[in-house]
Amino acid sequence: MDYDTSILTIDTNTDQSNILFREPKDTDGSAVFELINRCKPLDVNSMYCNLLQCSHFAQTSIAAERSGEIIGFISGYRLPQQPDTLFVWQVAVDASARGMGLASRMLTTLLQRLGGDIRHLHTSITASNEASWNTFRRLAETLNAPLNSSMMFDRERHFGGAHDSESLVHIGPFNITSQE
Ligand SMILES: CC(C)(COP(=O)(O)OP(=O)(O)OC[C@H]1O[C@@H](n2cnc3c(N)ncnc32)[C@H](O)[C@@H]1OP(=O)(O)O)[C@@H](O)C(=O)NCCC(=O)NCCS
Incomplete structure:
Protein backbone atom coordinates (compact mmCIF):
# COMPACT_ATOMS: atom_id res chain seq x y z
CA MET A 1 0.00 0.00 0.00
CA ASP A 2 1.25 3.49 -0.84
CA TYR A 3 1.06 6.19 1.77
CA ASP A 4 0.84 9.86 0.99
CA THR A 5 3.29 11.55 3.33
CA SER A 6 2.60 15.03 2.03
CA ILE A 7 1.91 17.64 4.69
CA LEU A 8 -1.22 16.85 6.65
CA THR A 9 -3.25 19.38 8.60
CA ILE A 10 -5.64 18.07 11.23
CA ASP A 11 -8.49 20.23 12.47
CA THR A 12 -8.15 20.30 16.24
CA ASN A 13 -9.54 23.76 16.87
CA THR A 14 -13.22 23.03 17.23
CA ASP A 15 -14.24 21.42 20.46
CA GLN A 16 -17.92 21.20 21.26
CA SER A 17 -17.59 19.25 24.51
CA ASN A 18 -16.15 21.95 26.80
CA ILE A 19 -12.93 20.02 27.15
CA LEU A 20 -9.75 22.03 27.43
CA PHE A 21 -6.63 20.49 25.87
CA ARG A 22 -3.44 21.86 27.37
CA GLU A 23 0.10 21.16 28.46
CA PRO A 24 0.16 19.63 31.92
CA LYS A 25 1.70 21.59 34.77
CA ASP A 26 3.50 20.36 37.87
CA THR A 27 0.43 20.88 40.08
CA ASP A 28 -1.42 18.26 37.92
CA GLY A 29 0.86 15.44 39.11
CA SER A 30 -1.36 14.10 41.88
CA ALA A 31 -4.53 14.24 39.73
CA VAL A 32 -2.68 12.37 36.97
CA PHE A 33 -1.57 9.77 39.52
CA GLU A 34 -5.21 9.23 40.56
CA LEU A 35 -6.38 9.06 36.93
CA ILE A 36 -3.78 6.43 36.03
CA ASN A 37 -4.70 4.51 39.17
CA ARG A 38 -8.32 4.14 38.02
CA CYS A 39 -7.44 3.39 34.36
CA LYS A 40 -6.75 -0.34 34.44
CA PRO A 41 -4.75 -2.05 32.97
CA LEU A 42 -2.21 0.79 33.00
CA ASP A 43 0.83 0.32 35.22
CA VAL A 44 0.75 2.72 38.15
CA ASN A 45 4.00 4.65 38.50
CA SER A 46 5.12 6.67 41.47
CA MET A 47 3.53 10.10 41.94
CA TYR A 48 7.04 11.48 41.58
CA CYS A 49 7.18 9.96 38.08
CA ASN A 50 3.86 11.65 37.21
CA LEU A 51 5.25 14.93 38.54
CA LEU A 52 8.23 14.63 36.20
CA GLN A 53 5.91 13.86 33.29
CA CYS A 54 3.91 17.01 34.14
CA SER A 55 7.00 19.19 34.43
CA HIS A 56 10.12 18.02 32.56
CA PHE A 57 8.04 16.26 29.88
CA ALA A 58 5.10 18.71 29.80
CA GLN A 59 5.89 19.85 26.26
CA THR A 60 5.48 16.33 24.89
CA SER A 61 2.47 15.45 27.08
CA ILE A 62 -1.15 16.60 27.12
CA ALA A 63 -3.93 16.92 29.66
CA ALA A 64 -7.67 17.08 28.94
CA GLU A 65 -9.60 19.07 31.50
CA ARG A 66 -13.37 19.24 31.99
CA SER A 67 -14.86 21.51 34.67
CA GLY A 68 -11.47 21.80 36.34
CA GLU A 69 -10.93 18.03 36.48
CA ILE A 70 -8.29 16.06 34.58
CA ILE A 71 -10.22 13.44 32.58
CA GLY A 72 -7.54 12.52 30.08
CA PHE A 73 -3.77 12.40 29.99
CA ILE A 74 -1.02 11.33 27.62
CA SER A 75 2.58 11.16 28.75
CA GLY A 76 5.24 11.22 26.07
CA TYR A 77 8.79 12.17 25.26
CA ARG A 78 11.07 12.44 22.27
CA LEU A 79 13.36 9.43 21.88
CA PRO A 80 16.75 10.77 23.04
CA GLN A 81 18.59 9.36 20.00
CA GLN A 82 15.75 10.09 17.52
CA PRO A 83 14.21 13.46 18.37
CA ASP A 84 11.83 13.26 15.39
CA THR A 85 10.10 10.35 17.16
CA LEU A 86 7.50 10.85 19.87
CA PHE A 87 7.30 7.95 22.30
CA VAL A 88 3.80 7.76 23.78
CA TRP A 89 4.24 6.29 27.24
CA GLN A 90 0.68 6.11 28.57
CA VAL A 91 -2.77 7.14 27.35
CA ALA A 92 -5.52 7.42 29.96
CA VAL A 93 -9.14 8.50 29.62
CA ASP A 94 -11.45 8.53 32.62
CA ALA A 95 -14.25 5.95 32.29
CA SER A 96 -16.82 8.77 32.26
CA ALA A 97 -15.32 10.19 29.05
CA ARG A 98 -14.57 7.06 27.01
CA GLY A 99 -15.96 6.17 23.60
CA MET A 100 -16.27 9.80 22.50
CA GLY A 101 -13.01 10.14 20.61
CA LEU A 102 -11.10 11.79 23.46
CA ALA A 103 -7.96 9.62 23.20
CA SER A 104 -7.84 10.22 19.45
CA ARG A 105 -8.36 13.92 19.95
CA MET A 106 -5.58 14.17 22.55
CA LEU A 107 -3.15 12.34 20.25
CA THR A 108 -3.85 14.54 17.24
CA THR A 109 -3.84 17.72 19.35
CA LEU A 110 -0.48 16.79 20.85
CA LEU A 111 1.03 16.01 17.43
CA GLN A 112 -0.41 19.22 16.05
CA ARG A 113 1.15 21.19 18.91
CA LEU A 114 4.56 19.58 18.36
CA GLY A 115 4.37 20.33 14.65
CA GLY A 116 6.39 19.22 11.69
CA ASP A 117 9.59 18.00 13.28
CA ILE A 118 7.85 14.89 14.63
CA ARG A 119 7.73 12.34 11.79
CA HIS A 120 7.25 9.09 13.74
CA LEU A 121 5.35 7.86 16.78
CA HIS A 122 6.27 4.88 18.93
CA THR A 123 4.25 3.29 21.68
CA SER A 124 4.01 -0.13 23.30
CA ILE A 125 0.87 -2.24 23.65
CA THR A 126 0.09 -5.62 25.21
CA ALA A 127 -1.63 -8.14 22.93
CA SER A 128 -4.88 -8.11 24.90
CA ASN A 129 -5.45 -4.33 25.01
CA GLU A 130 -7.89 -4.08 22.14
CA ALA A 131 -8.94 -0.50 22.97
CA SER A 132 -5.32 0.58 22.76
CA TRP A 133 -4.69 -1.22 19.45
CA ASN A 134 -7.82 0.38 17.99
CA THR A 135 -6.79 3.82 19.26
CA PHE A 136 -3.43 3.64 17.49
CA ARG A 137 -4.89 2.01 14.36
CA ARG A 138 -7.29 4.94 14.19
CA LEU A 139 -4.39 7.38 14.60
CA ALA A 140 -2.44 5.72 11.76
CA GLU A 141 -5.51 6.05 9.53
CA THR A 142 -5.94 9.71 10.47
CA LEU A 143 -2.28 10.37 9.71
CA ASN A 144 -2.47 8.26 6.56
CA ALA A 145 0.70 6.56 7.76
CA PRO A 146 1.80 2.92 7.99
CA LEU A 147 1.61 1.06 11.32
CA ASN A 148 4.12 -1.69 12.05
CA SER A 149 4.67 -3.72 15.19
CA SER A 150 7.49 -5.82 16.63
CA MET A 151 8.50 -7.17 20.04
CA MET A 152 9.74 -4.50 22.44
CA HIS A 158 12.58 -8.45 30.05
CA PHE A 159 9.83 -8.70 32.65
CA GLY A 160 11.04 -11.84 34.44
CA GLY A 161 7.60 -13.36 33.87
CA ALA A 162 5.90 -10.62 35.88
CA HIS A 163 4.19 -8.66 33.06
CA ASP A 164 2.68 -9.39 29.66
CA SER A 165 4.92 -8.76 26.64
CA GLU A 166 4.78 -5.27 25.18
CA SER A 167 4.79 -4.87 21.39
CA LEU A 168 6.49 -1.83 19.92
CA VAL A 169 4.09 -0.02 17.62
CA HIS A 170 5.64 2.30 15.05
CA ILE A 171 3.47 4.75 13.12
CA GLY A 172 5.18 6.77 10.43
CA PRO A 173 6.59 8.47 8.62
CA PHE A 174 4.01 11.25 8.61
CA ASN A 175 4.14 14.95 8.04
CA ILE A 176 1.98 17.19 10.15
CA THR A 177 1.75 20.96 10.37
CA SER A 178 0.57 23.26 13.12
CA GLN A 179 -2.76 24.83 12.34
CA GLU A 180 -2.92 28.61 12.50
C1 LIG B 1 -7.77 3.08 25.59
C2 LIG B 1 -8.45 4.40 25.94
C3 LIG B 1 -7.38 5.45 26.16
C4 LIG B 1 -9.35 4.82 24.76
O1 LIG B 1 -9.91 6.09 25.06
P1 LIG B 1 -11.20 6.64 24.28
O2 LIG B 1 -11.23 8.12 24.45
O3 LIG B 1 -12.40 5.89 24.71
O4 LIG B 1 -10.84 6.24 22.77
P2 LIG B 1 -11.49 6.87 21.44
O5 LIG B 1 -12.94 7.16 21.71
O6 LIG B 1 -10.64 7.99 20.96
O7 LIG B 1 -11.39 5.64 20.45
C5 LIG B 1 -10.27 5.41 19.63
C6 LIG B 1 -10.51 4.13 18.84
O8 LIG B 1 -10.46 3.00 19.71
C7 LIG B 1 -11.69 2.28 19.69
N1 LIG B 1 -11.98 1.87 21.06
C8 LIG B 1 -12.07 2.68 22.15
N2 LIG B 1 -12.38 1.95 23.25
C9 LIG B 1 -12.47 0.67 22.82
C10 LIG B 1 -12.76 -0.55 23.48
N3 LIG B 1 -13.00 -0.60 24.82
N4 LIG B 1 -12.75 -1.70 22.76
C11 LIG B 1 -12.50 -1.67 21.42
N5 LIG B 1 -12.23 -0.53 20.73
C12 LIG B 1 -12.22 0.61 21.43
C13 LIG B 1 -12.71 3.27 19.17
O9 LIG B 1 -13.81 2.63 18.55
C14 LIG B 1 -11.89 4.10 18.20
O10 LIG B 1 -11.73 3.44 16.97
P3 LIG B 1 -12.57 3.93 15.68
O11 LIG B 1 -12.31 5.40 15.57
O12 LIG B 1 -11.96 3.13 14.58
O13 LIG B 1 -14.00 3.60 15.97
C15 LIG B 1 -9.34 4.26 27.21
O14 LIG B 1 -10.25 3.19 27.03
C16 LIG B 1 -8.55 4.02 28.48
O15 LIG B 1 -8.10 4.95 29.16
N6 LIG B 1 -8.37 2.72 28.83
C17 LIG B 1 -7.61 2.35 30.03
C18 LIG B 1 -6.15 2.70 29.87
C19 LIG B 1 -5.51 2.01 28.69
O16 LIG B 1 -5.70 0.83 28.41
N7 LIG B 1 -4.69 2.77 27.96
C20 LIG B 1 -3.97 2.19 26.86
C21 LIG B 1 -3.30 3.19 26.04
S1 LIG B 1 -4.20 3.64 24.51
Whole structure:
Protein backbone atom coordinates (compact mmCIF):
# COMPACT_ATOMS: atom_id res chain seq x y z
CA MET A 1 0.00 0.00 0.00
CA ASP A 2 1.25 3.49 -0.84
CA TYR A 3 1.06 6.19 1.77
CA ASP A 4 0.84 9.86 0.99
CA THR A 5 3.29 11.55 3.33
CA SER A 6 2.60 15.03 2.03
CA ILE A 7 1.91 17.64 4.69
CA LEU A 8 -1.22 16.85 6.65
CA THR A 9 -3.25 19.38 8.60
CA ILE A 10 -5.64 18.07 11.23
CA ASP A 11 -8.49 20.23 12.47
CA THR A 12 -8.15 20.30 16.24
CA ASN A 13 -9.54 23.76 16.87
CA THR A 14 -13.22 23.03 17.23
CA ASP A 15 -14.24 21.42 20.46
CA GLN A 16 -17.92 21.20 21.26
CA SER A 17 -17.59 19.25 24.51
CA ASN A 18 -16.15 21.95 26.80
CA ILE A 19 -12.93 20.02 27.15
CA LEU A 20 -9.75 22.03 27.43
CA PHE A 21 -6.63 20.49 25.87
CA ARG A 22 -3.44 21.86 27.37
CA GLU A 23 0.10 21.16 28.46
CA PRO A 24 0.16 19.63 31.92
CA LYS A 25 1.70 21.59 34.77
CA ASP A 26 3.50 20.36 37.87
CA THR A 27 0.43 20.88 40.08
CA ASP A 28 -1.42 18.26 37.92
CA GLY A 29 0.86 15.44 39.11
CA SER A 30 -1.36 14.10 41.88
CA ALA A 31 -4.53 14.24 39.73
CA VAL A 32 -2.68 12.37 36.97
CA PHE A 33 -1.57 9.77 39.52
CA GLU A 34 -5.21 9.23 40.56
CA LEU A 35 -6.38 9.06 36.93
CA ILE A 36 -3.78 6.43 36.03
CA ASN A 37 -4.70 4.51 39.17
CA ARG A 38 -8.32 4.14 38.02
CA CYS A 39 -7.44 3.39 34.36
CA LYS A 40 -6.75 -0.34 34.44
CA PRO A 41 -4.75 -2.05 32.97
CA LEU A 42 -2.21 0.79 33.00
CA ASP A 43 0.83 0.32 35.22
CA VAL A 44 0.75 2.72 38.15
CA ASN A 45 4.00 4.65 38.50
CA SER A 46 5.12 6.67 41.47
CA MET A 47 3.53 10.10 41.94
CA TYR A 48 7.04 11.48 41.58
CA CYS A 49 7.18 9.96 38.08
CA ASN A 50 3.86 11.65 37.21
CA LEU A 51 5.25 14.93 38.54
CA LEU A 52 8.23 14.63 36.20
CA GLN A 53 5.91 13.86 33.29
CA CYS A 54 3.91 17.01 34.14
CA SER A 55 7.00 19.19 34.43
CA HIS A 56 10.12 18.02 32.56
CA PHE A 57 8.04 16.26 29.88
CA ALA A 58 5.10 18.71 29.80
CA GLN A 59 5.89 19.85 26.26
CA THR A 60 5.48 16.33 24.89
CA SER A 61 2.47 15.45 27.08
CA ILE A 62 -1.15 16.60 27.12
CA ALA A 63 -3.93 16.92 29.66
CA ALA A 64 -7.67 17.08 28.94
CA GLU A 65 -9.60 19.07 31.50
CA ARG A 66 -13.37 19.24 31.99
CA SER A 67 -14.86 21.51 34.67
CA GLY A 68 -11.47 21.80 36.34
CA GLU A 69 -10.93 18.03 36.48
CA ILE A 70 -8.29 16.06 34.58
CA ILE A 71 -10.22 13.44 32.58
CA GLY A 72 -7.54 12.52 30.08
CA PHE A 73 -3.77 12.40 29.99
CA ILE A 74 -1.02 11.33 27.62
CA SER A 75 2.58 11.16 28.75
CA GLY A 76 5.24 11.22 26.07
CA TYR A 77 8.79 12.17 25.26
CA ARG A 78 11.07 12.44 22.27
CA LEU A 79 13.36 9.43 21.88
CA PRO A 80 16.75 10.77 23.04
CA GLN A 81 18.59 9.36 20.00
CA GLN A 82 15.75 10.09 17.52
CA PRO A 83 14.21 13.46 18.37
CA ASP A 84 11.83 13.26 15.39
CA THR A 85 10.10 10.35 17.16
CA LEU A 86 7.50 10.85 19.87
CA PHE A 87 7.30 7.95 22.30
CA VAL A 88 3.80 7.76 23.78
CA TRP A 89 4.24 6.29 27.24
CA GLN A 90 0.68 6.11 28.57
CA VAL A 91 -2.77 7.14 27.35
CA ALA A 92 -5.52 7.42 29.96
CA VAL A 93 -9.14 8.50 29.62
CA ASP A 94 -11.45 8.53 32.62
CA ALA A 95 -14.25 5.95 32.29
CA SER A 96 -16.82 8.77 32.26
CA ALA A 97 -15.32 10.19 29.05
CA ARG A 98 -14.57 7.06 27.01
CA GLY A 99 -15.96 6.17 23.60
CA MET A 100 -16.27 9.80 22.50
CA GLY A 101 -13.01 10.14 20.61
CA LEU A 102 -11.10 11.79 23.46
CA ALA A 103 -7.96 9.62 23.20
CA SER A 104 -7.84 10.22 19.45
CA ARG A 105 -8.36 13.92 19.95
CA MET A 106 -5.58 14.17 22.55
CA LEU A 107 -3.15 12.34 20.25
CA THR A 108 -3.85 14.54 17.24
CA THR A 109 -3.84 17.72 19.35
CA LEU A 110 -0.48 16.79 20.85
CA LEU A 111 1.03 16.01 17.43
CA GLN A 112 -0.41 19.22 16.05
CA ARG A 113 1.15 21.19 18.91
CA LEU A 114 4.56 19.58 18.36
CA GLY A 115 4.37 20.33 14.65
CA GLY A 116 6.39 19.22 11.69
CA ASP A 117 9.59 18.00 13.28
CA ILE A 118 7.85 14.89 14.63
CA ARG A 119 7.73 12.34 11.79
CA HIS A 120 7.25 9.09 13.74
CA LEU A 121 5.35 7.86 16.78
CA HIS A 122 6.27 4.88 18.93
CA THR A 123 4.25 3.29 21.68
CA SER A 124 4.01 -0.13 23.30
CA ILE A 125 0.87 -2.24 23.65
CA THR A 126 0.09 -5.62 25.21
CA ALA A 127 -1.63 -8.14 22.93
CA SER A 128 -4.88 -8.11 24.90
CA ASN A 129 -5.45 -4.33 25.01
CA GLU A 130 -7.89 -4.08 22.14
CA ALA A 131 -8.94 -0.50 22.97
CA SER A 132 -5.32 0.58 22.76
CA TRP A 133 -4.69 -1.22 19.45
CA ASN A 134 -7.82 0.38 17.99
CA THR A 135 -6.79 3.82 19.26
CA PHE A 136 -3.43 3.64 17.49
CA ARG A 137 -4.89 2.01 14.36
CA ARG A 138 -7.29 4.94 14.19
CA LEU A 139 -4.39 7.38 14.60
CA ALA A 140 -2.44 5.72 11.76
CA GLU A 141 -5.51 6.05 9.53
CA THR A 142 -5.94 9.71 10.47
CA LEU A 143 -2.28 10.37 9.71
CA ASN A 144 -2.47 8.26 6.56
CA ALA A 145 0.70 6.56 7.76
CA PRO A 146 1.80 2.92 7.99
CA LEU A 147 1.61 1.06 11.32
CA ASN A 148 4.12 -1.69 12.05
CA SER A 149 4.67 -3.72 15.19
CA SER A 150 7.49 -5.82 16.63
CA MET A 151 8.50 -7.17 20.04
CA MET A 152 9.74 -4.50 22.44
CA PHE A 153 9.79 -6.03 25.92
CA ASP A 154 9.28 -9.77 26.25
CA ARG A 155 7.45 -11.35 29.20
CA GLU A 156 10.32 -13.67 30.11
CA ARG A 157 13.43 -11.92 28.79
CA HIS A 158 12.58 -8.45 30.05
CA PHE A 159 9.83 -8.70 32.65
CA GLY A 160 11.04 -11.84 34.44
CA GLY A 161 7.60 -13.36 33.87
CA ALA A 162 5.90 -10.62 35.88
CA HIS A 163 4.19 -8.66 33.06
CA ASP A 164 2.68 -9.39 29.66
CA SER A 165 4.92 -8.76 26.64
CA GLU A 166 4.78 -5.27 25.18
CA SER A 167 4.79 -4.87 21.39
CA LEU A 168 6.49 -1.83 19.92
CA VAL A 169 4.09 -0.02 17.62
CA HIS A 170 5.64 2.30 15.05
CA ILE A 171 3.47 4.75 13.12
CA GLY A 172 5.18 6.77 10.43
CA PRO A 173 6.59 8.47 8.62
CA PHE A 174 4.01 11.25 8.61
CA ASN A 175 4.14 14.95 8.04
CA ILE A 176 1.98 17.19 10.15
CA THR A 177 1.75 20.96 10.37
CA SER A 178 0.57 23.26 13.12
CA GLN A 179 -2.76 24.83 12.34
CA GLU A 180 -2.92 28.61 12.50
C1 LIG B 1 -7.77 3.08 25.59
C2 LIG B 1 -8.45 4.40 25.94
C3 LIG B 1 -7.38 5.45 26.16
C4 LIG B 1 -9.35 4.82 24.76
O1 LIG B 1 -9.91 6.09 25.06
P1 LIG B 1 -11.20 6.64 24.28
O2 LIG B 1 -11.23 8.12 24.45
O3 LIG B 1 -12.40 5.89 24.71
O4 LIG B 1 -10.84 6.24 22.77
P2 LIG B 1 -11.49 6.87 21.44
O5 LIG B 1 -12.94 7.16 21.71
O6 LIG B 1 -10.64 7.99 20.96
O7 LIG B 1 -11.39 5.64 20.45
C5 LIG B 1 -10.27 5.41 19.63
C6 LIG B 1 -10.51 4.13 18.84
O8 LIG B 1 -10.46 3.00 19.71
C7 LIG B 1 -11.69 2.28 19.69
N1 LIG B 1 -11.98 1.87 21.06
C8 LIG B 1 -12.07 2.68 22.15
N2 LIG B 1 -12.38 1.95 23.25
C9 LIG B 1 -12.47 0.67 22.82
C10 LIG B 1 -12.76 -0.55 23.48
N3 LIG B 1 -13.00 -0.60 24.82
N4 LIG B 1 -12.75 -1.70 22.76
C11 LIG B 1 -12.50 -1.67 21.42
N5 LIG B 1 -12.23 -0.53 20.73
C12 LIG B 1 -12.22 0.61 21.43
C13 LIG B 1 -12.71 3.27 19.17
O9 LIG B 1 -13.81 2.63 18.55
C14 LIG B 1 -11.89 4.10 18.20
O10 LIG B 1 -11.73 3.44 16.97
P3 LIG B 1 -12.57 3.93 15.68
O11 LIG B 1 -12.31 5.40 15.57
O12 LIG B 1 -11.96 3.13 14.58
O13 LIG B 1 -14.00 3.60 15.97
C15 LIG B 1 -9.34 4.26 27.21
O14 LIG B 1 -10.25 3.19 27.03
C16 LIG B 1 -8.55 4.02 28.48
O15 LIG B 1 -8.10 4.95 29.16
N6 LIG B 1 -8.37 2.72 28.83
C17 LIG B 1 -7.61 2.35 30.03
C18 LIG B 1 -6.15 2.70 29.87
C19 LIG B 1 -5.51 2.01 28.69
O16 LIG B 1 -5.70 0.83 28.41
N7 LIG B 1 -4.69 2.77 27.96
C20 LIG B 1 -3.97 2.19 26.86
C21 LIG B 1 -3.30 3.19 26.04
S1 LIG B 1 -4.20 3.64 24.51
